[in-house]
Amino acid sequence: MHILLVSATKKEIEACLDQMSLEQQIIPSRLTRYSYLNHSIDALITGVGMMPTAFWLGKILSDGNYDFAINMGVAGSFSNSLALGEVVNITEDYF
Numbered sequence: 001m002h003i004l005l006v007s008a009t010k011k012e013i014e015a016c017l018d019q020m021s022l023e024q025q026i027i028p029s030r031l032t033r034y035s036y037l038n039h040s041i042d043a044l045i046t047g048v049g050m051m052p053t054a055f056w057l058g059k060i061l062s063d064g065n066y067d068f069a070i071n072m073g074v075a076g077s078f079s080n081s082l083a084l085g086e087v088v089n090i091t092e093d094y095f
Contacts, residue, residue: 003041
């Protein structure tokens with residue numbers, strides 16, 4: 001299975017990446033191939049925000065053939081109603 005793992009920063013998914021075997025740098029500082037349990041996993045580091053994420057996803061998905069993609073990360077909010085470290089499910093986003 002070929003999986004695309006997407007995150008704004010490497011630090012957000014570093015613990016996950018540490019469990020995998022590094023295969024190759026495809027795009028330095030952006031796209032790296034790993035393997036884990038007979039799966040090929042490409043880690044895409046997009047940069048923070050919707051615009052860099054949309055740009056890099058468009059670029060990579062137009063060239064790549066993935067079985068599925070997972071967007072992982074910490075995320076952020078400008079809302080004071082959320083406690084630090086609270087887990088949320090994003091259902092809509094505004095630009």
